Amino acid sequence: MSNKVSIKDIAKIANVSIATVSNVINGTGRVSADTKNKVNKVIQELQFVPSASARSLKDKNSHLIAVVVPFVEKGILQDNPFYWELVRGVENGARNHEVQVILLGIDEHEDFSFVRGRHLDGLIVVGVYEQSPAYRKILSLGVPCVFLDSYLSDPALYQVDLDDEAGGYLGTKHLIGLGHRAIAVLTGRLEQGGVNYFRYQGYLRALRESGIPENPDLVLEIDSSIQGGYQAAQRLGHHKDGITGVFAFSDVSAMGLIRGMHDIGMRVPEDVSVVGFDDIFYTQYMIPSLTTIRQDIVSKGQAAVTMLLDQINGTATTSRRVTVPVSLIVRQSTNSFRKI
């Protein structure tokens, strides 16, 4: 259709040089009000849009960032809507800064070559840790990065993460306050220094504070998916210790868990209290609605974009590490240990 109109065409029609057109577009150089108007009019008429490729070829930045989402399973991105909220936040943040977002799901074999190929301005990386294969590859790219939910020890890295320890503490404390003692944990991979690790640390702190001994039998490492939660219900049901509270480190697994308990005849919260984590969009509509640790996922994504762009533009005034607060939302899935 409207076959590619270039700066050259504009120049010819407006009867000026291409340099002038370029100056008008970018507000650079000195150009009189008259010619500025003239050129702008032609641009309007021809619906001219500068070629991003030519630009990025020239000045090496592409106004493109990628949001890197890990854990591709069987080639498909995880179905946890948590990522959706995060990605929406990133998209939304980027939109306000005239940058576009490439969505990149990675597995362990990703080589990231296209990051350099496309001259990506930066990366927003979700949930890697020091041991993960992606981590070193990403660093070696030498591209500005912001890590989300990643807990990397290098203080030079820009990071946005959650106060997971506090979250773990809050949820556990809540259960303890209700009288529960045998509190199980449903966690994704508990790698040293990962998200779940800190939530677990918070859990331990709460236990210690109340003098409850730590019991490794109560820690169930699962796929942090809805199925993982469901399957865990079986294991918990047949558990020797009389578990009365469960802290699931993600809302999706909590949902699976509750359903699983329902299926083996355990009632929530009458028999077992359940706390989730994330405050995904549907938690308050579950039956029972889910007591959970709230984080503002969307604005976390937005914060990451801002940080990344500050870094890219060298205007980074904010700290390199932002920790987003959490809060406890009490709903119906938790109840006192001994119901009257």
Place this chain on the structure above:
Amino acid sequence: MSNKVSIKDIAKIANVSIATVSNVINGTGRVSADTKNKVNKVIQELQFVPSASARSLKDKNSHLIAVVVPFVEKGILQDNPFYWELVRGVENGARNHEVQVILLGIDEHEDFSFVRGRHLDGLIVVGVYEQSPAYRKILSLGVPCVFLDSYLSDPALYQVDLDDEAGGYLGTKHLIGLGHRAIAVLTGRLEQGGVNYFRYQGYLRALRESGIPENPDLVLEIDSSIQGGYQAAQRLGHHKDGITGVFAFSDVSAMGLIRGMHDIGMRVPEDVSVVGFDDIFYTQYMIPSLTTIRQDIVSKGQAAVTMLLDQINGTATTSRRVTVPVSLIVRQSTNSFRKI
């Protein structure tokens, strides 16, 4: 860091011309096995990655597609995980074809100028209709498009959509089969020719077939969100006709509805049966699990990518219109009208 190595550097080190390097990379022209090896070795060593901007500047395609999602409807961000599943499918399809995906959330003011600016190869557009402001703008771009869930009348357009009419029919028929007569509908905007319109037509067909008169009072047009569903429960609860079945045209609204009914003391399925639509990932884990119309969302996304790429490469052999089948999944949220 590794500051941009170009085809020129490779050429110099390998002691050949840049044209030869280019030929090696693209497998074009004639180049001996020896030099091919030599060049490849240097490429390996220097970790050379061709510049996407230079390429796309040259041959006008970018290997970039955008998936256009209506994030913002009436000012509210869509948190429907349905979109996430779709986007996941698209990402996955693209991955298999060495194309990257830009995520573009739009509101009614989007001007799409960057689509031309970036030389995007094509667009996958979700849920527009002929009256929507985005529709004309997108068409005028003259860029290859595939429309998802869009029902556009122009037969020249490439479209992937669902057999919504059948879905509407199946769900309704199921309720009728269980003995229900007063069946309400929870639908998003019922614009002529949209997704909901066809689902509604299917609903009507099922009614006609069973001689049940159509009752406009039973059709509730809502925000098809979880909140929308929740609020609808109030309206249904106080409804004068004795409603015993509800067909919600999306799973998220069904979830909200069920919760809303729960809150006003109506039990599902004992008092009211509920059918959803989409078979979102969590439906089988709800309490009660949700009877719904299943569609394979992820593979719908994949199909769209294939279709788009076929169109771009001119290898489009498949039909311009793909209709994905639906099926009824019966779970616990529906029950016979008169329970014995």
Place this chain on the structure above:
DNA sequence: CTAAAAAGATGTAACGTTTAATCATATGGA
């Protein structure tokens, strides 16, 4: 043994920008 054809390699223009260097004209001060 020679002419023709094939194989291998190269030079270079072009894609659409930005930017530094240059040029031309008008304006101002002494």
Place this chain on the structure above:
DNA sequence: TCCATATGATTAAACGTTACATCTTTTTAG
């Protein structure tokens, strides 16, 4: 009046590719 300085506008190089046309060398056919 003349030089210095702003102000406007232009020229041309460069960014990293690809592809066409050209050139050289080798192989093949007769």
